[in-house]
Every structure is written in structure tokens, then in C-alpha cells.
Amino acid sequence: ADLFNKDIELEELLAYKTTHKAGIMAQEYIQRFLKRYNRHGDEDALIHWDAFIRVPERLASHSGTRVAMIIDEFQDLKFYIYDMSPELMDSKDRLNGFGAINLPATYDRQAQSRKAPMLVSGSAVTLIFRTVMGGPLSGRFGFKYIKPMSIPDGATLLHQTLKYYAPSLMITPKLALYASAQVGGHPYYLYCLAVSDYEDKGFGDEKAIDQVIRYEIENGKIFGFWQTHFDDNR
Incomplete structure (x- = not known):
């Protein structure tokens, strides 16, 4: 112990x-x-x-x-x-x-x-x-795909992640569900939203959430993750 x-x-x-x-x-x-x-x-x-x-x-x-x-x-x-x-x-x-x-x-x-x-x-x-x-x-491992979180669980994760990484930002339960649904309940994507470097980051309405998601996809950590992934698998 x-x-x-x-x-x-x-x-x-x-x-x-x-x-x-x-x-x-x-x-x-x-x-x-x-x-x-x-x-x-x-x-x-x-x-x-x-x-x-x-x-x-x-x-x-x-x-x-x-x-x-x-x-x-x-x-x-x-x-x-x-x-x-x-x-x-x-x-x-x-x-x-x-x-x-x-x-x-x-x-x-x-x-x-x-x-x-x-x-x-x-x-x-x-x-x-x-x-x-x-x-x-080859042949030594089995393979099991673990699905992303459910949308409600993803919303809970976003709530908790924001409390830790961005305590000054607030999000309602309804909007947390919206954000989770937009990224398919993927825990890493939800983390990226919480720690995003987007200058006008906010979660006050659906439009604000969409802007954060767009930034992450085009310029942020989600973009960087997939860019590295594709570079390594060419």
C-alpha cells in the first residue's frame, strides 16, 4: 500500500x-x-x-x-x-x-x-x-475494440475536466450533453475541448461549443493527434 x-x-x-x-x-x-x-x-x-x-x-x-x-x-x-x-x-x-x-x-x-x-x-x-x-x-494477441463513453458519461467527464483544467468556465448539463454528442463521447476529444487553447473558448451556448470544436479539429490537439497518426501510417 x-x-x-x-x-x-x-x-x-x-x-x-x-x-x-x-x-x-x-x-x-x-x-x-x-x-x-x-x-x-x-x-x-x-x-x-x-x-x-x-x-x-x-x-x-x-x-x-x-x-x-x-x-x-x-x-x-x-x-x-x-x-x-x-x-x-x-x-x-x-x-x-x-x-x-x-x-x-x-x-x-x-x-x-x-x-x-x-x-x-x-x-x-x-x-x-x-x-x-x-x-x-502476429497471432499472439486478440483484439477488442473499446467503444467511446456514452453521451451522458461523456458529459459528466467534461464537467469534471473543466472543474480541474478551466475552473473559471461554466457549462450547463444540457450543453455538456450537446458537447459530448458532438464528439461522440470520445474521452480524449472531450479532454481537448476542456484544455483547448482557443482564444475565445467558452461553453455558454451551442455556437460557442461548435467554435471550440472547429478550432480543435483545424488547429488544436485533435488536429495534431490525427496529423501525427497519418504521418506515422503513410
């Missing part, structure tokens, strides 16, 4: 007192990983990664404590896990500039584990579908 919902460094986990068999084994794995990680440079990043992602399955096998690996925004593993110097990218023929371009393929064994099963998710549906259903991971 002391570790729940906290940002924890690996070194801090080593200092955590536990008598649980799985916890003790996890600390042993962490200690070996840190020793190897601190001894080698960036050129061995993929080796570090390969060794570390096997830990949950090994831990579950040896300790008898089963775990689940849950990774959100899995499509980002195609691009953003670690940085590499331009010289190292060139030496490995990574001309597109992404040092971690094939990392999802390293999950080919973990994806089928019965002791540390994986659940991956992501909002870029087309991209994550291609990532987990094709290439080296």
Missing part, C-alpha cells in the same frame, strides 16, 4: 523492506539489472531492455505469484522508448531517426505467457492494431 500511486525509482525499491518471496526475488532482479545498466552505455540499451522485460514472467514462474503486464499507449513503443545518438543510429542503419523502432517485437514471448499475461491498449486504433496484430506479434 505504501507504494501505490507513487513515482518510484528502482533504487528506492531496493531499499523497501519486504518478507514476501516475490518481493525479495524482484529486488534481486533489480539489483542485477542496475549493476549491468550502470556498467554499460547507451549502445547496450536494447540488451538492457530485452533482459528487463522478461522479469515479470520469470518472477511469476519462480515465486508462484502470477502477475499481469498492462501497458497503455502501446503504439508508442514503436518510437519513443529511448534516445540514441545520431552516430549510433547511422551505425545501426536507423535512418528514420528512431532508435527503438522494433521494440514491440521483443514482446513475442511475453505476449503468450500464461504466468504473466499481457494487456495492451492505445487510443490510436489503426496504429496499435498494426503493431500488435502484424509482424513478429
